[in-house]
Amino acid sequence: MPIDLDRLPVDRGSGVSLWRQIAERIESEITTGAFPPSSQLPSESELTERFGVNRHTVRRALAVLAEKGLVRAVKGRGSFVEEAPLPYPIGRRVRFSENVMAAGRAPRGRLLGVATVVDAEPTRRLGLPPRTPLLRIEMVSSANGVPLSRSTSWFEKARFEGLEAELQRTGSVSRAFAAHGIADYARLETAISARPADPAEQDLLELPPGRAVLVVDAVNADAEGRPIQVQRTRFAADRVHLVVKS
Amino acid sequence: MPIDLDRLPVDRGSGVSLWRQIAERIESEITTGAFPPSSQLPSESELTERFGVNRHTVRRALAVLAEKGLVRAVKGRGSFVEEAPLPYPIGRRVRFSENVMAAGRAPRGRLLGVATVVDAEPTRRLGLPPRTPLLRIEMVSSANGVPLSRSTSWFEKARFEGLEAELQRTGSVSRAFAAHGIADYARLETAISARPADPAEQDLLELPPGRAVLVVDAVNADAEGRPIQVQRTRFAADRVHLVVKS
DNA sequence: CCAGCTTGTCTACTAATATAGACAAGTTGG
DNA sequence: CCAACTTGTCTATATTAGTAGACAAGCTGG
Incomplete structure (x- = not known):
């Protein structure tokens, strides 16, 4: 059975909340350059599928990253990686x-x-x-x-x-x-x-x-x-x- | 105001559950040798005070460590660090x-x-x-x-x-x-x-x-x-x- | 023996986490 | 314009995490 590459499952019951796991994963993809500055992140519904969680959970992860100034959400368009200062x-x-x-x-x-x-x-x-x-x-x-x-x-x-x-x-x-x-x-x-x-x-x-x-x-x-x-x-x-x- | 050395507070709302934080802290104290093999851990009520959480939360942390074979609880006596195999x-x-x-x-x-x-x-x-x-x-x-x-x-x-x-x-x-x-x-x-x-x-x-x-x-x-x-x-x-x- | 410690188990309750679905409202491209 | 996408907001509900307290039961030292 082949691994589904579109899915990056999270650890449930690990003592680390799903929103934190997702925020950490996206943050590492930003810092490693997988998501370069000013690029658009996958949409919330796409991330919902990839991580296998509810959209609200993805939104909380994105809110954490926005709070840290790493991404910025624009209504109707999507979420984007912030430029370097x-x-x-x-x-x-x-x-x-x-x-x-x-x-x-x-x-x-x-x-x-x-x-x-x-x-x-x-x-x-x-x-x-x-x-x-x-x-x-x-x-x-x-x-x-x-x-x-x-x-x-x-x-x-x-x-x-x-x-x-x-x-x-x-x-x-x-x-x-x-x-x-x-x-x-x-x-x-x-x-x-x-x-x-x-x-x-x-x-x-x-x-x-x-x-x-x-x-x-x-x-x-x-x-x-x-x-x-x-x-x-x-x-x-x-x-x-x-x-x-x- | 001096820092209370008896208290090792935990991060609430960090997305990491308290039992996991406590388990990780105790595990690191075991692996670094602060708690040597066969030594007795502080009692549950003492750990409860040190971490500023409920006793049940401490017990869950200890259960995780027992599950990993790192500590062993003995009813009426206390919890002890397991010997090396x-x-x-x-x-x-x-x-x-x-x-x-x-x-x-x-x-x-x-x-x-x-x-x-x-x-x-x-x-x-x-x-x-x-x-x-x-x-x-x-x-x-x-x-x-x-x-x-x-x-x-x-x-x-x-x-x-x-x-x-x-x-x-x-x-x-x-x-x-x-x-x-x-x-x-x-x-x-x-x-x-x-x-x-x-x-x-x-x-x-x-x-x-x-x-x-x-x-x-x-x-x-x-x-x-x-x-x-x-x-x-x-x-x-x-x-x-x-x-x-x- | 027994007072005072320990871990083990139980119930009850609150707060945080996660899911589910609906709908509003902004943007985009045909 | 408008269909199809996007994010934002709301309600409702289930599960997990954490608190609070009580009591049972095993061990220890005086």
Whole structure:
């Protein structure tokens, strides 16, 4: 009687729960490269057949792996192996698109919303008089369709009127700046902290509860050193590692 | 706050059952020598405290180890680490007491019962005329108080009248033979098989259900080569390894 | 002998694990 | 568009794991 290669049976009554056995097996297939980064895992019903267990049991195993940041489930599409964390250099020149492309992945920016606001803190950091109207822009940035960060930026409204249209079109802050006559810009200051993702961030960044976000507060300036952008970015810490060279 | 060294907590909700964690921990302490062979394990209630679980959970862990032949529980006394299997040479000269003492353990024989019987098969193997009355003697032999084997022996009643008294006194077949003028004797033939212990053997040999016994059928002869003893011994296979030198 | 230890067995109950099935809702490709 | 796939969520139920307590029965040392 030939062994059925499609079946990888589990040990029942061994004192190790089935969901743990399955999670360990899938994890080892990921770390050994049988399931490479960004590849799609077999569907839950397929894993159900392979391991000879109930779908709920497979789901619990996948939930454990998602909790560890090893896989990510997308409703309607399937489960995917997470990429290795992207090294994200922090220095005088910080460009999201360049950083993502340097890792061989495809950058994308999605505009969430635009508002005109008056806000004392960013105004002060932009070096503008109090109560100057600001453009506040909310974005989500991704690599190969995987969301990496969610950012809020403040610009002087008078100087960057219509910036959001260019952002909408290109998804890139650098290109939107270029369309407004800013050929180059530089990082003035960067403050880094971290905390658990809040529910809104879990949703936008497709994170399981309890995962951390890196909170990066930054000020960018034009060629003359005048502040033009105050930005607060929340990176999914499982997908991005900040690298500071001194 | 100092760590409580008396407590070795277990991982709850890890997907590994508590009885398995405890069994693995105790097993590793046995194999690393923290609990040497024949030493007494902490009592169940003590282990209950150390691991912070219910006594039933500890008992299940100990049952697993007993099932593997690593420990043995004795009602009213405690649980003990099993000795390494005793190498038991099978050749022309086979002596239980010598074999046990060679391993530095104390041999003992306990007489279970004596009967006068007529039995065709042992009579034939003793080379006696059919229907010759035989002495049938049942024994349990142990080392350091741990039962190793249960044996049934047949002798010619006429020649060995009163043998059982000597056996009772000395617990040794060799000495009983000596008292009957047999200074030396030799193994003529040995047949070896194995099977699971039956309930009576489980009881006499203090074996958990399902463990194997080695069944050794042997004929011993006097210095002139005449058969004097037909013996069927059941060794606890976890405690004795038969060694045949060729 | 007997108090105090040990293991063995039993019942009752709660929590964790696993199964079974149904249906909602998002995605994809023809 | 829509059929066929995917993941997400819900209810219900059976089995295993773990807790709690009581009591029987064997051993040991004073």
